[in-house]
Amino acid sequence: MTLSASLLIGALLGAVNAAAAVWTVSRATALAPNRALSLVLGGMLGRLAVLLAAVALVLMLVPVHRGGFVGGLGVVFLVGMVAEVLFVLGRTPDSSSPPADA
Numbered sequence: 001m002t003l004s005a006s007l008l009i010g011a012l013l014g015a016v017n018a019a020a021a022v023w024t025v026s027r028a029t030a031l032a033p034n035r036a037l038s039l040v041l042g043g044m045l046g047r048l049a050v051l052l053a054a055v056a057l058v059l060m061l062v063p064v065h066r067g068g069f070v071g072g073l074g075v076v077f078l079v080g081m082v083a084e085v086l087f088v089l090g091r092t093p094d095s096s097s098p099p100a101d102a
Contacts, residue, residue, distance in 0.1 A: 006065035009058065010072030017051050018080025025087050040088065051077075 024043035028036035055073065058064060 001064050003065045003068040006068035007072035010069040011076045013054055014073045014076025017047055020047050021080055021084040022087055
């Protein structure tokens with residue numbers, strides 16, 4: 001398999017993981033803080049387990065260029081993690097501002 005196809009497969013897996021992360025965080029923002037944290041961390045654990053299984057299956061069953069696959073996955077995974085953190089921080093109420101009903 002070519003380097004560009006391997007990059008694309010890795011990036012696609014990373015993008016699916018990032019989309020699932022953003023969806024989980026968006027669902028968690030409507031919950032109480034303790035429940036939201038549990039959902040975000042539980043979702044992360046589940047996503048990472050599925051991603052690890054998918055990476056193992058791809059590396060075992062598909063003749064990909066390993067460096068390209070891992071590189072594409074790594075870059076998009078990191079961008080997705082930054083997006084997830086920024087999304088969580090953007091949705092967190094600012095404790096220094098007065099409550100909305102005050």
